[in-house]
Amino acid sequence: MSAVLVVHGGAWAIPDEMGPASVDGVKAAARHGASVLKSGGSALDAVEAAVRSLEDNPIFNAGHGATLNVDGEVELDAIIVDGRTLASGAVSCVTNIANPVSLARAVMEKTSHIMLTGKGANQFAESIGINTVPTDKLVTEYEKKEWEKHKKYIAGVMQEFNTKWAHDTVGAVAVDCAGNVACATSTGGIRNKMVGRVGDSPVIGCGGYADNSSGAVSCTGHGESILKVTLARLVLSHVEQGKSVADASQLSLQYMSDRVQGAGGTIVVAPSGQWAATFTTERMAWAAAVDGELWFGINPEERLKEKLSQ
Ligand code: GLY
Numbered sequence: 001m002s003a004v005l006v007v008h009g010g011a012w013a014i015p016d017e018m019g020p021a022s023v024d025g026v027k028a029a030a031r032h033g034a035s036v037l038k039s040g041g042s043a044l045d046a047v048e049a050a051v052r053s054l055e056d057n058p059i060f061n062a063g064h065g066a067t068l069n070v071d072g073e074v075e076l077d078a079i080i081v082d083g084r085t086l087a088s089g090a091v092s093c094v095t096n097i098a099n100p101v102s103l104a105r106a107v108m109e110k111t112s113h114i115m116l117t118g119k120g121a122n123q124f125a126e127s128i129g130i131n132t133v134p135t136d137k138l139v140t141e142y143e144k145k146e147w148e149k150h151k152k153y154i155a156g157v158m159q160e161f162n163t164k165w166a167h168d169t170v171g172a173v174a175v176d177c178a179g180n181v182a183c184a185t186s187t188g189g190i191r192n193k194m195v196g197r198v199g200d201s202p203v204i205g206c207g208g209y210a211d212n213s214s215g216a217v218s219c220t221g222h223g224e225s226i227l228k229v230t231l232a233r234l235v236l237s238h239v240e241q242g243k244s245v246a247d248a249s250q251l252s253l254q255y256m257s258d259r260v261q262g263a264g265g266t267i268v269v270a271p272s273g274q275w276a277a278t279f280t281t282e283r284m285a286w287a288a289a290v291d292g293e294l295w296f297g298i299n300p301e302e303r304l305k306e307k308l309s310q
Contacts, residue, residue, distance in 0.1 A: 010168035011265030034289030054170035066188025083181035083210035090202035171218025199223025221264015
């Protein structure tokens with residue numbers, strides 16, 4: 001079977017001036033992840049590589065470019081899940097890590113735990129030699145300005161989350177040639193969040209989930225809403241009941257909207273290679289590397305295509 005990789009750069013009302021860079025960023029990340037799959041890497045390797053690319057790109061709210069908490073500090077969350085074994089690793093509230101997704105993978109592979117938080121996660125990073133950066137290096141001028149503008153935390157219900165104020169999360173899902181699936185999600189969380197607030201992204205079954213028996217999902221959107229409906233698992237439970245990945249995503253996002261007035265987006269891939277990128281916000285930048293082609297979009301219903309090898 002052929003491998004598939006899908007990425008997103010966050011579901012929110014992306015302003016026009018950030019549109020082209022967001023689309024370029026997800027396309028570059030999808031190409032990077034696809035090249036890992038092409039050279040024989042696993043789905044797990046591919047989602048980590050794709051998310052690292054998104055974390056390194058300051059246009060996105062993850063790693064470099066992350067949103068700031070109420071004290072003006074970066075606190076990062078990330079998860080990675082291996083659909084072969086249901087193994088997962090996550091970190092929350094980490095401060096000076098450029099690529100939290102790789103630290104999450106280290107938690108999965110080098111500890112007997114699933115999630116490390118705050119100081120403990122940072123200490124673990126040091127102990128295994130994960131690259132650390134001064135936290136200031138992760139802060140962009142754009143985020144500093146937005147933080148100044150919106151000093152007050154706004155509860156991100158549907159109308160509020162789906163604004164140019166939001167700025168949300170990156171993620172990737174993949175299926176490799178062996179039919180193994182994986183997901184990864186990484187975020188700075190919600191701008192002006194309380195110190196110590198953890199959203200959906202690092203929580204298994206909420207910000208992401210992967211199981212070879214059904215598929216892999218990465219979520220984006222209002223974290224408290226995603227947590228309430230366990231969005232990633234909800235999507236896969238619809239898949240398990242026979243829905244296509246596109247219908248499963250739509251039903252789950254609609255449920256989140258109706259039940260808790262939350263907006264967001266998902267990317268999904270099934271072991272068969274079926275995939276979807278769906279959102280209930282104004283926009284979500286996404287890209288999918290499928291059968292030598294790169295699909296991408298940012299507006300509802302938009303599906304553009306170019307050759308992957310360009
Ligand atoms: N979806 C990311 C967050 O709410 O933290």
